[in-house]
Amino acid sequence: MLEARGIAVSYGLHEALHEISIEVDRGEIVVMLGANGAGKSSLLRALAGISEGLVTGGCMLGGQDLIGMKPDAIVEAGLALVPEGRGIFADLNVMENLTLGAYPARARAIERDNLEKVLELFPKLRDRRSQIVRTMSGGEQQMVAIGRALMSNPEILLLDEPSLGLSPLLCGELFRNLRKIRDAGLGVLLVEQNARQSLAIADRGYLLENGRITGADSAESLILDPAVQKAYLGGAI
Numbered sequence: 001m002l003e004a005r006g007i008a009v010s011y012g013l014h015e016a017l018h019e020i021s022i023e024v025d026r027g028e029i030v031v032m033l034g035a036n037g038a039g040k041s042s043l044l045r046a047l048a049g050i051s052e053g054l055v056t057g058g059c060m061l062g063g064q065d066l067i068g069m070k071p072d073a074i075v076e077a078g079l080a081l082v083p084e085g086r087g088i089f090a091d092l093n094v095m096e097n098l099t100l101g102a103y104p105a106r107a108r109a110i111e112r113d114n115l116e117k118v119l120e121l122f123p124k125l126r127d128r129r130s131q132i133v134r135t136m137s138g139g140e141q142q143m144v145a146i147g148r149a150l151m152s153n154p155e156i157l158l159l160d161e162p163s164l165g166l167s168p169l170l171c172g173e174l175f176r177n178l179r180k181i182r183d184a185g186l187g188v189l190l191v192e193q194n195a196r197q198s199l200a201i202a203d204r205g206y207l208l209e210n211g212r213i214t215g216a217d218s219a220e221s222l223i224l225d226p227a228v229q230k231a232y233l234g235g236a237i
């Protein structure tokens, strides 16, 4: 269980996040909805130890407080981030990217098994194992990015707008894969502007406005909430 308590992030005098408390358990998809600039990326980057701002508060995972830890140690503790823009090595091939993901000690001993799981989840990557990533389509690159994060054997996977730039067809495939990852027992924290599709696969959700959590509920209730429909679903559904 990931338990963030009272997280605040400031960039100089600007406090982008105020007192954020959220939880993500294994085996659930939690979506964080918020408009542009609400602070979604700031939160994920703070949890992953790569914030450019000043981060305060606490975030427990497996008995350790991640805040203040180095990014590598946070991966070792079981948290993996797929950043916006994917964070892959574009000049390396698929296998090289996946293998690099298995660098933490928690992942090394089970690298082969993990690789097999990733290639089962994304069969296309098996066929394209030698392809240089920059020559792949956006959807394929997203698979490499998620596969690489999964290779670190995380307990909790954070995804920053993974559907950005994908066609509706590929979005559908992406969200189906996130369900499979959840069903394999991982906790998934998904930051998305694609509210309709992300609420359809999520178990729970939070609303983030101007750096504050303004709502938290089951995905079913959020879909039916008139304020959510107005702000994120383009009116009634």
Ligand SMILES: Nc1ncnc2c1ncn2[C@@H]1O[C@H](COP(=O)(O)OP(=O)(O)OP(=O)(O)O)[C@@H](O)[C@H]1O
Residues within 6 Å of the ligand: 011, 016, 034, 035, 036, 037, 038, 039, 040, 041, 042, 043, 052, 053
């Ligand atoms: N490195 C930074 N330096 C200064 N201000 C920043 C920095 N990163 C983010 N901010 C500011 O913090 C606020 C939240 O930004 P953030 O990128 O976290 O929002 P977001 O919800 O992810 O937005 P988007 O959906 O547009 O990506 C914004 O006002 C932004 O300008």
